[in-house]
Amino acid sequence: MEIKDIQEEIIEEFAFFDDWMQRYEHMIAIGKSMPIIEEKNKTEDYLIKGCQSKVWVYPEIKDGKVVFTADSDAIITKGIVAILLRVFSNQTPDDILQADTKFIDEIGLKEHLSPTRANGLVSMIKQLKMYALAYKSQQN
Amino acid sequence: MKTGIKHTSFDVEKIREDFPILNRKVNGYPLVYLDNAATSQKPRVVIDAIVDYYSNYNANIHRGVHSLSQEATDAYEKARVKIQKHFNIKNAHEVIFTSGTTHSINLVASGFKEFLKPGDELLVSAMEHHSNIVPWQMLCEQTGAILKVIPMNLNGELEMLEFVGLLSNKTKLVFVNHISNALGTINPIEEIIEKAHKVGAVVLIDGAQACAHLKPDLQALNVDFYVTSAHKMCGPTGVGMLFGKEEWLTKLPPYQGGGEMIKEVTFEKTSYAGLPHKFEAGTPNISGGIAFGVAIDYLNAIGFEKIAIYENQLLEYATKKMLEIEDLKIYGTAKNKTSVISFNIGEIHPYDIGTIVDKLGIALRTGHHCAQPIMDFYKIPGTVRASFAFYNTFHEIDTLINALQKAKRMLT
Ligand SMILES: Cc1ncc(COP(=O)(O)O)c(C=O)c1O
Numbered sequence: 001m002e003i004k005d006i007q008e009e010i011i012e013e014f015a016f017f018d019d020w021m022q023r024y025e026h027m028i029a030i031g032k033s034m035p036i037i038e039e040k041n042k043t044e045d046y047l048i049k050g051c052q053s054k055v056w057v058y059p060e061i062k063d064g065k066v067v068f069t070a071d072s073d074a075i076i077t078k079g080i081v082a083i084l085l086r087v088f089s090n091q092t093p094d095d096i097l098q099a100d101t102k103f104i105d106e107i108g109l110k111e112h113l114s115p116t117r118a119n120g121l122v123s124m125i126k127q128l129k130m131y132a133l134a135y136k137s138q139q140n
Numbered sequence: 141m142k143t144g145i146k147h148t149s150f151d152v153e154k155i156r157e158d159f160p161i162l163n164r165k166v167n168g169y170p171l172v173y174l175d176n177a178a179t180s181q182k183p184r185v186v187i188d189a190i191v192d193y194y195s196n197y198n199a200n201i202h203r204g205v206h207s208l209s210q211e212a213t214d215a216y217e218k219a220r221v222k223i224q225k226h227f228n229i230k231n232a233h234e235v236i237f238t239s240g241t242t243h244s245i246n247l248v249a250s251g252f253k254e255f256l257k258p259g260d261e262l263l264v265s266a267m268e269h270h271s272n273i274v275p276w277q278m279l280c281e282q283t284g285a286i287l288k289v290i291p292m293n294l295n296g297e298l299e300m301l302e303f304v305g306l307l308s309n310k311t312k313l314v315f316v317n318h319i320s321n322a323l324g325t326i327n328p329i330e331e332i333i334e335k336a337h338k339v340g341a342v343v344l345i346d347g348a349q350a351c352a353h354l355k356p357d358l359q360a361l362n363v364d365f366y367v368t369s370a371h372k373m374c375g376p377t378g379v380g381m382l383f384g385k386e387e388w389l390t391k392l393p394p395y396q397g398g399g400e401m402i403k404e405v406t407f408e409k410t411s412y413a414g415l416p417h418k419f420e421a422g423t424p425n426i427s428g429g430i431a432f433g434v435a436i437d438y439l440n441a442i443g444f445e446k447i448a449i450y451e452n453q454l455l456e457y458a459t460k461k462m463l464e465i466e467d468l469k470i471y472g473t474a475k476n477k478t479s480v481i482s483f484n485i486g487e488i489h490p491y492d493i494g495t496i497v498d499k500l501g502i503a504l505r506t507g508h509h510c511a512q513p514i515m516d517f518y519k520i521p522g523t524v525r526a527s528f529a530f531y532n533t534f535h536e537i538d539t540l541i542n543a544l545q546k547a548k549r550m551l552t
Binding site: 024052073075076 | 488506521
């Protein structure tokens, strides 16, 4: 699926809930089904700075697409990363670089978008895009 | 009342009316502010004092001959005297206005550079805020002095026998917080000061957490340096105090050069002003200093004894209620502690709990509380911390308990 379609799908999913608790519960559930990073890759190198909880993201390139696995020691953070991976994983570097993240706002998680927020959603997005950029420049 | 705890004459509802911010809602819920150890909220009299200064007599101090400057200088110097009286300090010139605890500690640490030599020893407690660790580490790097740590037990109490064992004629400085921000422990500073003095060591007490809860008598303590921040005691941010005994403040070199701190300047040589101005270079936080004085008046009008009794009731009630939550573990169970509860619930990450209760309007602190060595000691990444002030209520604690239970259900 294209990034746009996945984002639409997530927006529809979240529209189903009418309060924040259900949205958070759903996010936590998504976190539980995330493709988890292999234990051996949980190193300093793949730790994302700027989060109060620990977040590891590991990138690989497969058939021209970037595939991410990740984990976090906090469940809410894990849910947030999982949502990001649903959108960004298995996409080409170009698509990842061009994607916007307005959907986060639309699914009622706007508070996590603040650049000063301790969970570092902004740092996560930046890191995913950095990996995409690195692969893109390798390909060229 | 269903808590079974007797109230004093303390009228918390009336006190709450003094704090405008306590009326606001957060995420649709009435604010429950339980992050008082990070900074306290401000009563209207303190806010008004700042507005009044800028509206009616804003001028630079100690400089002009004009009336406004005189009024501002008088108000600022009156605040200094209020601080002096409050802490029972011998001389007003032993009160140095700083930007806060961190600034005060750095000022002292930097001044001791010329009094230390390689091999001298400095003692720090195992439960310090980074502000009371890093400046001294920098000092050790610059001088070759050695930093040694006074250990604590699992309850979060200092091992006083080990402390005594660490003291020797090599010990030059001892710095300990009066109350730990992460654990709430009230340290036996009288004993620490007395024992350190016996070997000729100088003692600095970090009172950042203490001054909102109790009223230290600095002459009785016979402490060499005592530092604190106004913002934790209902005053504004960006202003604080360094108390130093006159003999030490006279010996220490100035920290920053500039206006206000000089007696005479030529390009060949500058002679410094006397105390306290020697350490107060540049235009200070004038409104902040004045409002600091007002905050002290405000707290004294309520009364520190009443504050302590009420906060202890809050602490007891909250501790009891929290321990009813299965798997909740409290870090910091010293016999002598203030209204701070650091905890974790099972394996749940502190950040998750903080996020969920925030959605319910409750402000808690999560993380390492600028005291990573403590977290390492307990081998945890961090804790959730609820810290209570005299304007918090038993009802708010009930709200917190409900929220924690909800968070626990969601997160396990
Ligand atoms: C024990 C202790 N020391 C020092 C500080 C630093 O105070 P400030 O940030 O006001 O300089 C704090 C503040 O959290 C504290 O709790």
